[in-house]
Amino acid sequence: MNNEFRLQKSIVPSHYSIFIEPDLTNDTFSGSEKISISVLKKTEFIKINSIGLIIENVKLTGNIELNFSKIEEDKKHETITIHFKSQIDPGCYNLEIKFSGNLDNSLRGFYLSSYKDNEDVEHKIGTTQFESTDARRAFPCFDEPEFKAVFSISLKLDQNLMAISNSPIESELTDSDGKKTIIFKETIKMSTYLVAFIIGPFEESETAIVNKIPIKIVSVKGKKHLSKYALNCAKFFLDYFNNYYGINYPGSKLDLIAVPDFASGAMENFGCITFRESLLLVDETRATESELTRIADVIAHEIAHMWFGDLVTMKWWNGIWLNEAFATFMATKAVDKFNPDWERWVQFGFERSAAFDVDSLEETRPIEYEVISPDDASGMFDLLTYEKGGSVLRMLEQYLGEESFQDGVKKYLKIHQYSNTDTEDLWESLEKSTNEPVEKTMESWIFQPGFPQIKVSEEKDSLKLEQSIFKYEKTSNENQIWKIPIVIKSFSESDESIYKTLIEDNNKIIELNSSPDIFHLVNVGGDGFYRVQYSNDLLAKILKNLNPEKNKLSNIERFCLLDDYWSDILSSNKTVDTFLENLQFFKDENDPEVLNLIISCLSFIDRFIDKNYSNNFKSFSKDYFSHLLKKHGFKNNKNDTNKIKEFKAALIRGLGNICDDEKTINYCKELFETYRKNPKNVEANSLAATISVLSNNGDSNLYNEFLNLYLNSSTPQDEMRFLFALSSFQNIDNFINTLELSLSEKVRTQNAPYLLGQTLRNKKHFSVSWNFIEKNWDIINDKFPENSIPRLLTGIRSITDEETSKKIKTFLKNNKVPQGQKTVDQHIEKLNINVKFRNFNLKYLEKFFLKYN
Numbered sequence: 001m002n003n004e005f006r007l008q009k010s011i012v013p014s015h016y017s018i019f020i021e022p023d024l025t026n027d028t029f030s031g032s033e034k035i036s037i038s039v040l041k042k043t044e045f046i047k048i049n050s051i052g053l054i055i056e057n058v059k060l061t062g063n064i065e066l067n068f069s070k071i072e073e074d075k076k077h078e079t080i081t082i083h084f085k086s087q088i089d090p091g092c093y094n095l096e097i098k099f100s101g102n103l104d105n106s107l108r109g110f111y112l113s114s115y116k117d118n119e120d121v122e123h124k125i126g127t128t129q130f131e132s133t134d135a136r137r138a139f140p141c142f143d144e145p146e147f148k149a150v151f152s153i154s155l156k157l158d159q160n161l162m163a164i165s166n167s168p169i170e171s172e173l174t175d176s177d178g179k180k181t182i183i184f185k186e187t188i189k190m191s192t193y194l195v196a197f198i199i200g201p202f203e204e205s206e207t208a209i210v211n212k213i214p215i216k217i218v219s220v221k222g223k224k225h226l227s228k229y230a231l232n233c234a235k236f237f238l239d240y241f242n243n244y245y246g247i248n249y250p251g252s253k254l255d256l257i258a259v260p261d262f263a264s265g266a267m268e269n270f271g272c273i274t275f276r277e278s279l280l281l282v283d284e285t286r287a288t289e290s291e292l293t294r295i296a297d298v299i300a301h302e303i304a305h306m307w308f309g310d311l312v313t314m315k316w317w318n319g320i321w322l323n324e325a326f327a328t329f330m331a332t333k334a335v336d337k338f339n340p341d342w343e344r345w346v347q348f349g350f351e352r353s354a355a356f357d358v359d360s361l362e363e364t365r366p367i368e369y370e371v372i373s374p375d376d377a378s379g380m381f382d383l384l385t386y387e388k389g390g391s392v393l394r395m396l397e398q399y400l401g402e403e404s405f406q407d408g409v410k411k412y413l414k415i416h417q418y419s420n421t422d423t424e425d426l427w428e429s430l431e432k433s434t435n436e437p438v439e440k441t442m443e444s445w446i447f448q449p450g451f452p453q454i455k456v457s458e459e460k461d462s463l464k465l466e467q468s469i470f471k472y473e474k475t476s477n478e479n480q481i482w483k484i485p486i487v488i489k490s491f492s493e494s495d496e497s498i499y500k501t502l503i504e505d506n507n508k509i510i511e512l513n514s515s516p517d518i519f520h521l522v523n524v525g526g527d528g529f530y531r532v533q534y535s536n537d538l539l540a541k542i543l544k545n546l547n548p549e550k551n552k553l554s555n556i557e558r559f560c561l562l563d564d565y566w567s568d569i570l571s572s573n574k575t576v577d578t579f580l581e582n583l584q585f586f587k588d589e590n591d592p593e594v595l596n597l598i599i600s601c602l603s604f605i606d607r608f609i610d611k612n613y614s615n616n617f618k619s620f621s622k623d624y625f626s627h628l629l630k631k632h633g634f635k636n637n638k639n640d641t642n643k644i645k646e647f648k649a650a651l652i653r654g655l656g657n658i659c660d661d662e663k664t665i666n667y668c669k670e671l672f673e674t675y676r677k678n679p680k681n682v683e684a685n686s687l688a689a690t691i692s693v694l695s696n697n698g699d700s701n702l703y704n705e706f707l708n709l710y711l712n713s714s715t716p717q718d719e720m721r722f723l724f725a726l727s728s729f730q731n732i733d734n735f736i737n738t739l740e741l742s743l744s745e746k747v748r749t750q751n752a753p754y755l756l757g758q759t760l761r762n763k764k765h766f767s768v769s770w771n772f773i774e775k776n777w778d779i780i781n782d783k784f785p786e787n788s789i790p791r792l793l794t795g796i797r798s799i800t801d802e803e804t805s806k807k808i809k810t811f812l813k814n815n816k817v818p819q820g821q822k823t824v825d826q827h828i829e830k831l832n833i834n835v836k837f838r839n840f841n842l843k844y845l846e847k848f849f850l851k852y853n
C-alpha cells in the first residue's frame, strides 16, 4: 500500500542526540540534533517529518561529509525532503540538523503553558505533547512509531528553573552566559511520540521507591502539598504492573508531572508522564469518590502503558486502539485491586454503556480501521477505542480465564519488548496460552462495527438465544454475526448453576430446565459486550427477584438489566411508559451506580416532557426517591462507606435536580452555609451534589459567589466543580456571562471547550448556547486545542428540541471538523434519534401520567 504520509523504509534511525534551548521571554526555541541513521538503499535524498520549524542547516556526516543542496517542504504531509549534492551509498551516517521554532499555545508539539503564583505573578513553562504526530513540531524526526530509537536529550535553561525528561539527569553544566545545561541519560529504545521535555518553575514531592525505581510527583511551585494521593497511587500501580506483566519496569525513574495547560487527560511519555492538574493533584479529604477514582484510573492507565505501548508499541496508528483499550482495561483491573470498596467493575457499567450508545448508531465504526493521515489517527482517540475496546478485552479475559489471559500477555511482552507489533501478535500469544481460537473470535469484534443483542426466550426445557445486530434505527447490516462468549446463571428456589458457551451462529438452543420457579440470567457478571432482551415471561420472573435484599442479581447485573431495557426504549423496541412502570421493582435499590443510571434516564425524560405532565412527572419521581430517602437520609454518618456516601449524594441530585424538591433545596442551602463557614466540615460527595442542585436553582448572588470560588479555588477539584456549575444557572444574564467567560483569559483553553459543551446541556438555554457557538465558531477553532472541538460538540447529544436540532445540523454540514468528523457525525445522528424518540414517546408519557393521576 502506498501511503504518501509514510517515510522511506530504507532509512532507519537508531539514536538521536537532541539539544534544545527555549527562550521563555520571547516564546521561541532553538535546537540542534544529530541522528544516527542507517541508509539501506542508495538515495539522493532523505525525507523526514517536520512541520512549523525553521530549518537552519543540515549536513550528513560519517565516513563522508555532505551538505544539502535543496530542502523541499511538504506542508500537507508534514515532511521535508533534504536533497544532497551527491548520492548517498548504503551505510551508517549522522544526520545533523539545526532548527528553531515558536512556542505557542496550541497545547501540542513543544508549547507554552503558564500559571500565576500566589502573588499573581505569571510564570511560563515550556512543555511537550507529541502523541500522535507532533514530535515533528519540536524537532525534525522519523515520526512513525515503528522507527524506535534511543534518545539523548540536553536542555539549556535559566538557573532557577527545573527540567524533566524521560531519563534521569546525567550531568549539569553551568554555561558562560550564566545559564545551565542539563544532560539526561540515554532513554530506552522507543518511539518518537513518547519523548518529552518540560522546563519551568516546578517542585518535587518526596520520593517513593518501588523495586529500586524512584517515583516523584512534580507540580508548579506552591502545589506540592496536593501530591500525596498520586504518589500512593503510583507506588501501588508500579508494583502491581511489575507483578502482572512479569517484567520489571524498564526505566530507571518515574516522574508524574502536573502541567497547568494540557489538551488531554494525561500522556504516557516514557518515565515522564504528564497530566492535567485536576487528574494528579488532589486534597484527598476534600474530593469525591468519583474524583479519587478518576485520578487513580488515569495514573494506573498511564503506568500500564509503560509496558503496553511504550516497551511494546504498535507498528502503525491503526493499532492505537489496542494500546488504549488495553491500558483502559488494565487500569480498571488495577484500580479494582487498589480500592475494592469502589467495585470498579460495577462502575465500568457506565463506561460500557457509553460505548454501546455510540456503537448503536449507523455512524459507528469498527474498532480497528485503516489509518492513513494524522487526522485518521486523531479520530481513533474516542469512546470506541477506549471504552468499547476495553470492554471487549474484559469479555475476552473473562472467557479465557484471568490466569491464562495474564500468561498470554506476559508472553507477548517478553517476545516483543523494545519492538513493534500488529494486533494479531497479541491474539497469537493468547492462543498459545489457552488453545482457544482467539484471533477468529476477536475478528468479529474488532473488524465489524456495532454489537449484537441477544433475544432470550424459554421453550420447553430449553432456552433459546438469538443474536442480531442492535441499532437505534433499522440498519443495512442486518446479517452481521459475532462469536459471543456467553455466561448464563439458572436460579431455582434453593440452587444456582452457571453455564458457559460460545454462540457462533444466528441462534442457539440450550437444554436447561424451565419451570415457573426457575429463572435464567444471561450475561452473568455483566462483562459481555452485548445487549440482552428477555421475553416478557422471563423478564417478569427476573423482575420479581430483583430486590437487592434477595441477593440474586449482583449490582452490575441489575445495572445491565436496566441499561439494556433502556436501550430497547431508545430504539423504540419498547415504550417509555413501561420503563416508568418497571421502576417499582427498583424501589429498594441500594447501589449508587444503579441509582445514578435511574437518575440519568429520568433526567432524559425530564428534558422533553410536555409542560402539562411536568408536575405529574416530578411527583412520580419524588415518590420514587422519597422511599429511598426514608431509608437512607441525606445526612452523613461517621460509619458511612464510600458507597453509602455516593448513594446519598445521588439522592440529593435526584430530588434536587429532577423533582425540584423544596426540602432538598433547603437542605442544600444549609449544607452550603456550613461550607461557607468551614469547607472542611462538608462531606465532599454531598458537597458536589449540593453545588449541582444549587446552581440549577441559584440567583445572581450565588452565581457571583461560585464564580469567585472558581477563580480563587485551593484545589483543582474545587476549581472544576465551581467552573462547570456556572453552566447550569437559569438566569439568562448569568448564563450569557458563562458563555463569554469561556472565551476569556479567565478560563484555560484546556477547560473552556468542556465548559461550552456543558452549556449545551442547560435545560433552558441550550439554544442560546448553540447560537453563541455558531457565532464564535472561528474563534473557538482558533483558540482551543484541535482535539477538543469534537468533545465540545458532545453537548448536542442531550438536545431533543427539533428547531435547535435543525439549526445545528445545517451549521455542521457547512463547517467540518476534519480531526474528528466521525465523532461529530455520531453526535448529529444521536441528535436525530433524540428528536424522534421524543416525538414517538410523548403519547406514551401522556398515557402513563393520565393513569398515574
Ligand SMILES: [Zn+2]
Residues within 6 Å of the ligand: 268, 301, 302, 305, 323, 324, 327
Ligand atoms: Zn492511554
